Amino acid sequence: MEHYYRDLREYLSVLKENDLLYEIDRPVKKETELTAISRLQYRGMPEDKRKGFIFNNVESVSGRKYDIPVATGIYASSLRMYALGVKAEPTRESIVGKWEKAQLSPVKTRMVESARVQDIVIKGDDLDKDGKGLDSLPIPVELPGFSGQIRTSTQIITRDPETGIRNVGNYSAHLFGKRKMMWEINRGNQGIIHWNKWKKLGKPMPAAIVVGGPPSYFFVGAAKIPYGVDEFDIAGGFAGEPVDMVKCKTVDMEAPANADIIIEGLISTEYMEPGNAFGEYTGYMATDVWLRPVIDVTAVTMRKDPVFVHIMSQFPPSESSKVRQVSSENVYLKFLKYDAKVPGIIDVAWHEMSQAQWCVIKIKKQNKSHPWQVLNMAAAYDLRWGKFFIVVDDDIDIRSMDAVIWALGWRVQPARDVRIFSGKMPGLDPSAYSPGASHEEKEFPGGVGSSGILIDATIKYPYPPTSLPRKEYMENALKIWKELKLPELNLVEPWYGYELGYWPDEFRKDAEDIVSGNVYKIGERLGKLRQKV
């Protein structure tokens, strides 16, 4: 079997082979230009045309030049790139297959003695020197004009001190000093469970922050994997071989041997500091200044030739929205199908623009209650995610908004098929509280939490056929279309009519008569049924 990418370099070379990488040699300012340039592609190019960027000449507005290049948009600027990242074909089915395998057959990590990510080790007083340690990293400003900070938006590894099981989460670590970062952690995330346990022990929590590496680290970190599962085992499941881990140099933690950069540190359980504004995936700035745990950085280790990987996040679509979408789809599919074991689950789609808020589930309907079992189960999976949950029948293309709106339009009676529920944690959802509200209010607004909406958009009884010609006539038309050399077609479903349970014999008979040219015969049949008004 072809092996998975050993490191970032192997992956970047595949991007280049596929013409999926812009290499920018022009000097680019990390505070004002870098992210604005790459942002343009997400607001101005269709998904299938997007590529990754590598900036080889990064400098500061102060004039300082950096040795380390910055790559961004390289993991998931499109579904095609995501598929490359998990060595799948660029189809939903192939990616689902990879995710099912990774989740159902995880592979335990393997310890190694030495690692390229420890080629260079900066620790102790060296961390305070200009151009060393954190200060050597060309971290770009994400949203010039609004961001109040810089951060690594990558994986943070922590450990449950009781079970010893690691958690990897795509938290961000905000850089505010040569040894000081802050941990952006929402109270609903799994990492907080670890932190509370370390706090109870009266000890700081060891942590490793991962920058760069093959795409799988990022993909599993972004997924809502259940508590108590080491996400690197899922990454091993993708690769079909263990992820190599190495002991950290200054803290009791392990880090992936093939990352580009590791930041080691101790997350204080004693001190916290307020945060400031940064951009979030909701499409708005996060402005809550609640207290965040401080990270005392103890070491920065790296390869001799590292690349600083910046994740395009914030306003969707972006790299993080694509990753969140695909991960969520596969995690919810796996939960409903294999854990909750709800019958008839076919597929799950999360809309990239609302990310955690618009979820469409395709089912083979088993009975009238089945859609509600699916809706309630999906709504229950995560405390925060999900506002609109919609269940549709198996003839609806859940990745086509046209098809979903069609189902919502003609298969839903709101008074019968819609339910509103409360009790969710709003997380970053700005609709749930005013920005000046207290932290407690933001955690669970009004004492009832934030709310969601469940929509059963399946058909409720037999329906008449769809109003398209039957398959045989459309297939014949397709032959004539090609014979006439009319322009190429990219057919979307449904492209021919099909029955949905209701089609009485007299209509079937009329339909046969009419294609035989017998219109007056039908007129005679109806004429016999003439009535006086």
Next chain:
Amino acid sequence: MEHYYRDLREYLSVLKENDLLYEIDRPVKKETELTAISRLQYRGMPEDKRKGFIFNNVESVSGRKYDIPVATGIYASSLRMYALGVKAEPTRESIVGKWEKAQLSPVKTRMVESARVQDIVIKGDDLDKDGKGLDSLPIPVELPGFSGQIRTSTQIITRDPETGIRNVGNYSAHLFGKRKMMWEINRGNQGIIHWNKWKKLGKPMPAAIVVGGPPSYFFVGAAKIPYGVDEFDIAGGFAGEPVDMVKCKTVDMEAPANADIIIEGLISTEYMEPGNAFGEYTGYMATDVWLRPVIDVTAVTMRKDPVFVHIMSQFPPSESSKVRQVSSENVYLKFLKYDAKVPGIIDVAWHEMSQAQWCVIKIKKQNKSHPWQVLNMAAAYDLRWGKFFIVVDDDIDIRSMDAVIWALGWRVQPARDVRIFSGKMPGLDPSAYSPGASHEEKEFPGGVGSSGILIDATIKYPYPPTSLPRKEYMENALKIWKELKLPELNLVEPWYGYELGYWPDEFRKDAEDIVSGNVYKIGERLGKLRQKV
């Protein structure tokens, strides 16, 4: 001023000039092939690539050949074609301008003495001959395999016997005999008001059925113009000159002088016959066999060189869905803005796939109650149309599902912002009743009618800025993008960040510091706020 299209021929020649017409000379069977061929383009080509079709060699499965060509998809296969049809630029703004002018400055019709549409007049016993009258028309089967009939899906003109004011509606007339058609009329349509008045007088209702002509006839017939307005006056408003009308030959009615074909008849108020199955714009077959008034055809008049125009309807997108979308948008915009005089109305979008069911209204929000005034007003306008009504702020592109889903995702708390209402007439909505239900049940299911849903997706208090770089940085990036000769961009809104009311001074200050490279300065500020846990 450039005059409006005088007839169909003038319009067809403009389509040709713009490479928007496929001319098919191959023999094509009207029962099994014609509509299936043209249907392919709606399921397989993006809107901006669609064209009209003219079939010059139409034959029957019986082997009979027709002299009259069939045109289909010529009026509204795309917004660009619709714009051509009203002599507008292919932009929303230009089309809105034409519709506002037409509705606010209608032009009364003008009677003429003779008309090309009466070049040939078939009446009396001639109507019964093979290949004469209705029998000469190459009416195609819409949905081979499902349709149980053929019909003209065009404009039917009737008159209020009390006020004398005409109504033009896009009803269909189903052909079942050489002199017999049936009038497909829903109890919620305006035409039924006329019919009831004629019935009270104990007389049959004179009617003229229009086939072919310039696009404006079709566009106004499809619009929800208020009762008591002659739609041909609105067509005159589009043209900036009167529509010429001629006296019918056998009934007391007038018909447009520049149509291709007019079918004259008397709609019985004495006899009705049940219908059978035909395809509807909902995307499903209509299967209700309720009784329809019978049309006794008294004459067929036509030009010497008529074209039979078939409207692509049924499964959306189609020609009729485009027309319904644009008409609805403009009629609702006009109603809210000029009749109801609700302040702050900017634009209205109806989604083409659900047609009458998904309506998004863009407002400049005046106060907290304003969105509900707009929602209730829009929901009240028509008894049948509208299931999802959504109001958004003026920064949302209401024609982009991405933007609408983004607003639904992060500006809505369902428990606070969503209301369900009942009391609508379901019309053709198959979600409202099972196909076997009684006619009374179908008219107003369960005694409560069908239901809709109102969603206030505006922001409810000041929001933080959107998470995109500020305008000045994006504009600078755009310069660099062009300098680097990166691929062409088609920017969508929003492509730069903007404020939404909440942006405290300390965040503004941090954002200035960070683009000046002063990250450690911000770290010091936050460090002073350090707290013990």
